[in-house]
Amino acid sequence: MFKEKIRVLLLGGSLTDHGSYADGNYQGYPVVITTESTVYHVRINAVSTQDPDNAQLAQYLEYQKQNVKHLADYSCTSTSALLTIKMPAVNGNKVPDMINSVVDPLIQYLHGGNYQPCCESCGSTQEYLSNYEVNGSYHYLCTSCAQQIEQNLQQNQQTTRAKKSNLVAGLVGAFVGSLIGCVLWVLIYRLGYIAGIAGAVTAICALRGYELLGGHLDRKGVIISTVMMLVMIFFANRLSWTWDAYDALKDEGYTFSECYQYLDNILDLSELTGSYYSDLFIGYGLTLLCSVRRIIDAFRTSSGSYRMKKAQ
Ligand SMILES: [Zn+2]
Incomplete structure (x- = not known):
């Protein structure tokens, strides 16, 4: 999704480009970038014992949304932040600057608040995390959450197939x-x-x-x-x-x-x-x-x- 000359400038060249998405570990945090029509979505998983449910993080992001030009929108859960960054209309070379200008201050904030990288589903900071594709979206999860989610999907499939219509x-x-x-x-x-x-x-x-x-x-x-x-x-x-x-x-x-x-x-x-x-x-x-x-x-x-x- 990014040309190589863009990728190396983006978040210090820390991400791997997989075509339809890019992922990797940026300064200790799991990051996934995806695109949707004219925007980039950047997901970063983090929790802090000092910030239950990421309430302060959400406040910080609201402030950033008002003040950082390229941050079009955000959503914040108890385990992750999702940033929406508008693509440049013409000049693709501006992409690294635009994304870095939104993500770098956030990473600094996360470091400052002792936020730890975590599983997006359970919030555990102790487990090894891998990026999983679930029905077309990407999530860094611990192994047991990944297994649980897959089991739920299987169960859902069985109940859906068992339902009959008139x-x-x-x-x-x-x-x-x-x-x-x-x-x-x-x-x-x-x-x-x-x-x-x-x-x-x-x-x-x-x-x-x-x-x-x-x-x-x-x-x-x-x-x-x-x-x-x-x-x-x-x-x-x-x-x-x-x-x-x-x-x-x-x-x-x-x-x-x-x-x-x-x-x-x-x-x-x-x-x-x-x-x-x-x-x-x-x-x-x-x-x-x-x-x-x-x-x-x-x-x-x-x-x-x-x-x-x-x-x-
Ligand atoms: Zn988990």
Whole structure:
């Protein structure tokens, strides 16, 4: 995540760059740096017997937030401080100065207050700490906390998988949910656009609908909601085209339902079948683009799957 010439200047070159995060021991404290859109997150674990629950540390950070330019935000727990530092808009060479100007005073404060490096979970200062990835975030933990957290994740997976949803109620929920997206699709189409965003709304509402009425979004719920979404988008596109055909043919005495019924013939006669299907496929493409992340996430949550490993 940092170029080498940046990394060596950052916190005295003490961190190792792992691509998506950097970690290491800076002046005795475990430090992890991650990025999120336009900010850096710097996590440092420390406790002091003179500062129960890090209340004073939080006060200090609040003061720093008011007075240190690059410190955009912070959060403080009883075992760690999380600093949010804005990335420079243009000049990447400023990164070390910006991060150092926030972290160095904090480290001095920690040394001055006899803060000790600690496990982020239990706060123990006696154990050997390693950096663990837990569902995409990074935490310095002692071995027994790491084992405990992994056990909890396993247990959670088992209970999540054991939960069953009500299929019929869920189906109704997914239908009603995707209907909302479907209406939005037709309306946006009337304005002259193919509505990938309405496709995403269809996906979200279908999943949410299944969860609300079915009681729980399990794996079959995700699959059913996704299929429902695809079917409903087919109908949304068909309704949109029917509406166009109706606009063109109503003066000749055709009703809306006749236009719907004979849409294929109308398309054929007006040589628009190709455009119709290209709209449909572009619509599906945009929908998948906008919603695939959410569907994968829903699937992952529904199966209780998790990621935990020692970071290296
Ligand atoms: Zn621990």
